[in-house]
Amino acid sequence: MAEMSPQETATPSRARAWLLSSAPQSVMQARCQRLYLSARAFSHNPIAMAGLLIILTLLFVAALAPLITSGDGTSQVLRDRLLPPGAAHWFGTDQLGRDIFDRIIWGSRITLYIVTLVAVIVVPVGLLIGTVAGYLGGWVDAILMRITDIFLAFPRLILALAFVSALGPGLENAVLAIALTTWSPFARIARAETLTIRNAEHIFAARSQGASTARILLHHVTPLCLSSVIVRLTLDMAGIILTAAGLGFLGLGAQPPLPEWGAMISDGRQYLLDQWWVPTVPGVAILIVSMGFNLLGDGLRDVLDPRSGVG
Amino acid sequence: MNTTASLLEVENLWVRFRTATGTVDAVRGVSFSLGRERLGLVGESGSGKSQTGRAILGLTAGNGRISADHIRFDGLDLARAGDREMRKIRGARISMIMQDPRYSLNPVIRVGEQIAEAYRVHTGAGRWEARRRAIEMLDRVRIRDAEKVANLYPHEVSGGMGQRIMIAMMLIPDPDILIADEPTSALDVTVRLQVLAILDDMVRERGMGLIFISHDLNLVASFCDRVLVMYGGQIMETLDASRLHEAEHPYTRGLLGCLPDLRSNADLAVMRRDPAWLAPVGGPRPGSTP
Amino acid sequence: MIEVRDLFVTFGSGARAVHAVRGVSFSVAEGESFGLVGESGSGKSTVLRAMAGLNREWSGSMTVGGEFLGKRRRKQFHRALQMVFQDPFGSLHPRHTVNDILSEPLAIHGIGDVGNRISRGLEEVGLAPEHRFRYPHQLSGGQRQRVAIARALIISPSVLLLDEPTSALDVSVQAEILNLLQRLRRERNLTYVLVSHDLSVVAHMCDRLAIMNAGRVVEELNVERLRVRAPAHAYTKQLLRASLGYDRAEADTLEWFD
Numbered sequence: 001m002a003e004m005s006p007q008e009t010a011t012p013s014r015a016r017a018w019l020l021s022s023a024p025q026s027v028m029q030a031r032c033q034r035l036y037l038s039a040r041a042f043s044h045n046p047i048a049m050a051g052l053l054i055i056l057t058l059l060f061v062a063a064l065a066p067l068i069t070s071g072d073g074t075s076q077v078l079r080d081r082l083l084p085p086g087a088a089h090w091f092g093t094d095q096l097g098r099d100i101f102d103r104i105i106w107g108s109r110i111t112l113y114i115v116t117l118v119a120v121i122v123v124p125v126g127l128l129i130g131t132v133a134g135y136l137g138g139w140v141d142a143i144l145m146r147i148t149d150i151f152l153a154f155p156r157l158i159l160a161l162a163f164v165s166a167l168g169p170g171l172e173n174a175v176l177a178i179a180l181t182t183w184s185p186f187a188r189i190a191r192a193e194t195l196t197i198r199n200a201e202h203i204f205a206a207r208s209q210g211a212s213t214a215r216i217l218l219h220h221v222t223p224l225c226l227s228s229v230i231v232r233l234t235l236d237m238a239g240i241i242l243t244a245a246g247l248g249f250l251g252l253g254a255q256p257p258l259p260e261w262g263a264m265i266s267d268g269r270q271y272l273l274d275q276w277w278v279p280t281v282p283g284v285a286i287l288i289v290s291m292g293f294n295l296l297g298d299g300l301r302d303v304l305d306p307r308s309g310v311g
Numbered sequence: 312m313n314t315t316a317s318l319l320e321v322e323n324l325w326v327r328f329r330t331a332t333g334t335v336d337a338v339r340g341v342s343f344s345l346g347r348e349r350l351g352l353v354g355e356s357g358s359g360k361s362q363t364g365r366a367i368l369g370l371t372a373g374n375g376r377i378s379a380d381h382i383r384f385d386g387l388d389l390a391r392a393g394d395r396e397m398r399k400i401r402g403a404r405i406s407m408i409m410q411d412p413r414y415s416l417n418p419v420i421r422v423g424e425q426i427a428e429a430y431r432v433h434t435g436a437g438r439w440e441a442r443r444r445a446i447e448m449l450d451r452v453r454i455r456d457a458e459k460v461a462n463l464y465p466h467e468v469s470g471g472m473g474q475r476i477m478i479a480m481m482l483i484p485d486p487d488i489l490i491a492d493e494p495t496s497a498l499d500v501t502v503r504l505q506v507l508a509i510l511d512d513m514v515r516e517r518g519m520g521l522i523f524i525s526h527d528l529n530l531v532a533s534f535c536d537r538v539l540v541m542y543g544g545q546i547m548e549t550l551d552a553s554r555l556h557e558a559e560h561p562y563t564r565g566l567l568g569c570l571p572d573l574r575s576n577a578d579l580a581v582m583r584r585d586p587a588w589l590a591p592v593g594g595p596r597p598g599s600t601p
Numbered sequence: 602m603i604e605v606r607d608l609f610v611t612f613g614s615g616a617r618a619v620h621a622v623r624g625v626s627f628s629v630a631e632g633e634s635f636g637l638v639g640e641s642g643s644g645k646s647t648v649l650r651a652m653a654g655l656n657r658e659w660s661g662s663m664t665v666g667g668e669f670l671g672k673r674r675r676k677q678f679h680r681a682l683q684m685v686f687q688d689p690f691g692s693l694h695p696r697h698t699v700n701d702i703l704s705e706p707l708a709i710h711g712i713g714d715v716g717n718r719i720s721r722g723l724e725e726v727g728l729a730p731e732h733r734f735r736y737p738h739q740l741s742g743g744q745r746q747r748v749a750i751a752r753a754l755i756i757s758p759s760v761l762l763l764d765e766p767t768s769a770l771d772v773s774v775q776a777e778i779l780n781l782l783q784r785l786r787r788e789r790n791l792t793y794v795l796v797s798h799d800l801s802v803v804a805h806m807c808d809r810l811a812i813m814n815a816g817r818v819v820e821e822l823n824v825e826r827l828r829v830r831a832p833a834h835a836y837t838k839q840l841l842r843a844s845l846g847y848d849r850a851e852a853d854t855l856e857w858f859d
Contacts, residue, residue, distance in 0.1 A: 022739065023731035030698045030734040201691035205752070208653045209706045210679030219705070223696045355771040356742075470641070499640035499798065500843040501855050508852035526771065533846030569776035571805035574828055578783065579776035579805070 041303045048299015054292025062108040073098060073106040074257040082275045092277040094268060100281050103259035107282065110260045111289060114175055114244045115237050121179040123229060126186020131217045131225060133187070134194025145191065151184040156239070157246050164252040171260070174253040178243050182236060189232055193225040227304035234297030238290030245286050261286050317344040318487055318520040319367070322380040324390075326362045326544075329374050337362040337375070339544035340592040345488065347518040349511070351535035351552060353525055355566075359544035360524050364490045367522075368407055369397050385487070403433040406481035408474075410493040415477055416465040423449070423461025426480045433484035448479040452509050471502030478509060488520040489513065496527070507534055528566055532556060540566075543589045562588055602792045603629040603652075603760065608661040610647050610816075621647040622659070623816040629809075631759075634786060634793040636803035636810035636824075638840075644816040645796045649762050652794070653684045665760060680710055683753035687765035689745035693737040699723070699748050700733050706756045722751040726781060743774035747781070754785065761786075763795040767802065779805060800844045804828060812837045814858050 024030040042048055061068065077097035085092040091100035133144040151159070163177035197203060198221070206220050245262025247253035254260030256267075261282040268278030326338035338359040343350075352360045366377045367389060382389040384405070387396065401407075409415050417425060426448060427441035436444070442461075449457035452475040465473060474494060481489060491510065495503040511534070513519045525531050531538055532555040540547045540563045548560040558564060568580035610622035622644040629635040637645040651659040654674040663670040665682055686692035693702055703719045712718070723733060726747040737745055746766060753761060766782070767775040779802065786793060797803050803810050804827050811821045812834065820834040832838055836858045842851050 022735075024698075024734040026734060027698060027700055030700075030736065034736070201686045201688055202694045204650075204655050205684070205686055205692045205749070206694075206705070207655060208679065208684040209709055209752075209756075210674070210676045211705070211709050215709065220694055223694075355773060500840060501640065504843050504847065504852040504855060507847050508849060511847075511849060528772070529846045533848065566772060569772045571776070571779060571799075571801045573801050573804045573830070576783075576805050576824075578780050581777055581780065582773040 038303050042299055045299045045302060047295050048302070051292045051295025051297070051299060054288060055296055058108055058112065058289055058292065061105055062112050065105050065109060069099075069102040069105050071099070071102055073102040073259045082271065082278070084275070085277055091281045092275070094264070094278050095271065098259075100264075100277065103264060104261070104281060104285050107259040107261045107264065107285070108289075110171070110254055110258060111241060111244070114171070114178070115240050117175045118179050118182060118240050119233055119237075121175075122183045122186055123233060125179075126183045127190045127222055127225060127229060129183075130187040130190025130192075131194045131221050134191035135198050135213070135217055135221060141191075144187070148184045148187045151181065152188070154181070156181045156243055160243055160247060161250070161252065164247060169252045169255060171254045171258065174244060174247045177247070178240055181243070182240060185236070186229055186232060189228050190225045193228055194221055197221055197224050227300075231297055231301040231304055234293050234300055237293035237297070241286060241290050241293075317346050318384065319345040320381070320383040321363075321367065322382075324363065324366055324379040324382065325377070326359070326366050326371055327376045327378075328372075329376075336544055338366060341541075341544070341546055343539055343546065343549070345520045345522060347514065347520055348536040349514055349521045349523055349534060349552075351523050351525060351531035351538040352541060353528055353531050353538060353566075354541035355526060357543075358541040360541045361492050362544075363541070364407065364492050364522060364524050367490060368401055368405055370401075370407070402429065402481075402486075403484045404486050405488040405490065406484070406486040407490045408477055408481050408492065408494045411497055416473065416480075418465050421462055421464055422468065422476045426461075426476070426483055429480045430483045444483060445479075448483045449476070452476075452479045452482075453505060454479075471498050471506070474498060474502075474506055475509065478506065482513060485517070486519065488522070490522045490524070492524045493526070494523075495530070496525070503530075528555060528570065545589060545592070547588060560588075561585060602631040602633070602666060603627075603635075603794065604662070604664040605648070605652070606662045608648060608651060608659060608663065610644070610651055610656065610659045612658055620816055622651070624661075625811075625813070625816075625818050627811050627818065627821065629792055629794060631792055632786075632790045633809065634795065634807045636807035637794065637796045637813060638798065638800060638803050638810055639813035640798060640840075642815070643813040645813045646764055648813075649684070649764050649794065649796050653682065653762055654678070676710065679758075680756050681758055682760040682762065683756070683758040684762040684764065685746075685749050685753050685766050688769055689742050689749055690737070690769070692749050693745055695737060698734050698736055699728075699740075702737075702748060702752055703755055706752060710756050712756065718755060722755045725754070725785070726751040727777075741774075742770050743777060746770065746774075746778055750778075750781065750785070754789075757789075758791075760792045760794070763793060765797055766795070768797070768799065775802075782806065800827065800841060812840065819858070 018029065019033055019036040021029070024033060075098065080089070080093050080097040081095055083089050083093040089099050089101065091104065093099055094103070129144050129148065133141040159181045160177040163180055164173055167173040167176065203216060203220055206216050244253055244260070245265065248260040248262025249266040251263070251266065254263055256263065264282040265279045271278040321344070322342045324338055324341045325336060328335045328337060341359070341363055352363060354360045362371065365371055367382060369377065369389065371377050377390065379390040384400070389397070389400070392400070416422065423442065423445050426445035427438070430436060430441045430444050431438070446457045446461055449460055454460050454472060454475055460468065460472070468476065478494070489510070495506050498506060510521055510523070514521050523531065523535055532552050535552040537549065538552045538555055539549050540558070540560065542562050547562045548558065550558055555563070556567065558567065565580070565582040569582055571579060605628070606626050608622055608625045609620070612619045612621060625644070625648055627635065637648060639645040647656070650656050652663060654670070657672045665678070670678070700719060703722055704715050707715050707718060719733065720730060723730065728744060728747050728751070732740065732744060737748070740748065763782070767778050770778060782793070783806065785791060793806070795803060795806050804824055807824055809821065809823055810827065811818045813819065814836050820832060820837050822832055822837070826832055827841070830841060832841060835856070839856060842848070
């Protein structure tokens with residue numbers, strides 16, 4: 001109804017007017033406007049906001065770890081072994097007398113380190129393989145997708161275990177192993193998106209302008225795949241954290257005395273019955289953070305889905 | 312045949328949509344009546360012509376509200392009819408054809424069965440009787456080899472044939488009124504003529520009332536009996552189709568002037584819109600929303 | 602300017618092969634506007650796409666500006682020949698602003714002075730500076746098609762391929778776009794190849810036209826012959842009569858041509 005555009009409601013502030021102006025003056029303003037509209041849609045979703053709050057808390061805690069804690073979570077006070085939660089030790093202490101609260105806080109840095117590194121590796125690799133396979137098709141597609149299928153066919157933890165055993169235990173190797181087992185669904189998603197995009201008129205338009213294949217993939221196809229990949233990534237975060245915890249639990253991830261949450265559960269499992277807090281607290285931490293990423297992912301899916309009309 | 316008795320009377324119809332930024336009135340106080348005739352509804356996109364057609368059957372999208380003084384059909388007021396009453400009318404007594412048949416046919420059911428099903432739902436006839444009628448109907452819409460076509464799936468037929476199948480499905484319950492929303496704009500000109508001929512027959516032979524929604528002035532002028540020209544949710548003027556080219560309203564004149572002509576390649580006239588065309592009208596009747 | 606000889610386009614192979622174009626030849630002089638008319642499935646758009654290098658399943662010979670076209674096109678070729686697509690909703694990238702869309706061809710061909718060229722390009726197609734940083738979904742259909750035209754013209758091609766450029770638009774918007782295309786052709790001495798199913802649009806825009814049916818050209822004629830409604834071929838006659846509006850007698854006498 002072009003000729004009946006509805007009246008804009010009152011504009012309370014200049015910033016809002018700038019963000020809602022129908023005639024943006026710069027690329028920056030146009031991008032900000034899009035971001036603002038997405039953020040507005042996102043903020044109307046209480047569950048997604050809860051997820052965002054959890055993740056922000058995680059970031060906040062990790063950044064301020066030295067201020068929140070009294071040590072680095074590795075100092076042992078054997079006199080204070082296995083103290084229950086109380087005023088001195090909010091979450092109690094473990095079998096070596098380390099403050100569990102401190103270890104959880106410092107452990108959040110390790111968790112963030114793992115998920116960030118995995119994301120940085122997995123997203124570009126998945127996008128590259130998926131868009132190339134989807135756009136070029138033919139034998140390139142067949143080869144790349146069979147490789148992807150091989151990685152998809154193994155249970156994630158088993159495959160990660162195999163890689164870490166080959167590479168040797170350690171945090172970096174755990175990250176690498178997780179990345180190797182995580183990229184394949186991203187390639188699948190990127191390929192599926194590319195298949196629907198490749199026959200769009202705007203791709204033909206880019207081709208008829210003389211754009212190279214690399215340029216089309218990078219400038220035209222990838223931005224349209226990105227939203228589903230990001231949604232998938234946040235939903236996968238929980239799985240990544242759990243795999244990392246699993247590797248830690250099996251002693252193949254972060255090595256002692258690093259306060260990695262999975263390793264903490266592993267170390268504390270023999271105390272589960274008598275000193276329940278030792279393995280339970282890191283377990284709850286993993287649960288909450290995984291849930292936070294999941295909720296965030298669900299919310300992002302609603303906002304970023306191009307079919308939802310906001311984008 | 313009596314062509315003046317009116318089948319449908321619409322009085323002060325409003326369709327209002329609630330959006331994130333406020334309310335938009337797609338249809339603003341439209342009144343008209345339909346006899347056993349071909350009534351054209353022309354206008355550009357956003358003129359409210361399709362929304363008018365949908366509102367008659369209560370098919371407005373979820374965030375829209377219909378209100379009207381009345382929409383009178385066979386002693387009923389459709390503006391106030393309940394869901395159950397409307398379901399009995401939709402398809403059986405008033406049918407609607409959309410622009411693209413591909414979205415209206417179920418892709419996994421053979422077309423013959425879909426038409427037969429439409430007949431069974433509205434008449435309660437037996438399976439064999441329904442199938443016989445379905446094939447008869449395909450024949451009526453001039454599909455050669457109707458037996459064979461009845462056994463095809465929707466993706467196996469061309470756009471023109473799909474639209475004829477759709478028409479067969481809509482016409483098999485023998486409706487009193489057919490609302491056709493751009494039924495031929497996706498079709499080639501020659502196929503278009505055939506589809507129009509079928510609709511023409513239904514009006515002439517069976518006394519059906521046809522609301523023909525289109526953006527194509529030439530087509531409406533040559534096909535319809537009467538034309539309503541819509542703009543901005545209102546009716547600008549009502550004329551005999553044969554006299555469309557003598558229209559006086561500046562909007563209609565503007566539309567006609569925009570049409571490229573076989574005879575010349577001079578620059579086309581550009582429409583200048585006058586805000587005064589959209590006369591202020593009182594709002595919808597309060598409290599009449601079903 | 603353009604020579605197309607014995608163009609065949611076949612999709613697939615063996616028993617399932619679809620012969621979309623079967624031996625089409627025509628030539629277009631510099632500065633001329635040539636129309637390809639036909640119903641759906643006649644192969645008219647396929648011809649255009651083969652010319653633009655958007656499909657490779659063709660055989661025959663095509664030259665543009667005296668240069669033979671191969672299956673793969675050099676970048677320089679695209680500077681000389683650009684295309685405007687039918688659907689202004691689909692042919693603009695949904696996540697690119699008008700500014701992004703217009704700077705893309707400049708970046709591809711390494712042309713500088715981007716800011717000035719874009720504002721001049723917008724002005725030329727009748728868009729205001731305020732449209733520059735909008736996304737396609739913030740524009741009307743006519744404005745989008747203007748952006749598509751500006752994108753095609755921003756690298757100053759000499760040939761413009763137009764694939765049903767107005768069929769998705771309202772008649773009042775169609776009139777504006779057709780006028781714009783006419784003006785641009787006069788000002789820049791462009792050569793047009795226009796594909797359309799609408800005889801009156803082609804008659805309005807073109808000097809010469811070819812009527813296609815089932816992958817072949819059934820008739821090539823001057824627009825004057827169309828204006829006096831005297832085409833030679835029976836198929837063209839039928840198409841012309843059918844496009845004039847509804848006529849009951851005409852509907853009963855339709856023939857099928859293959």
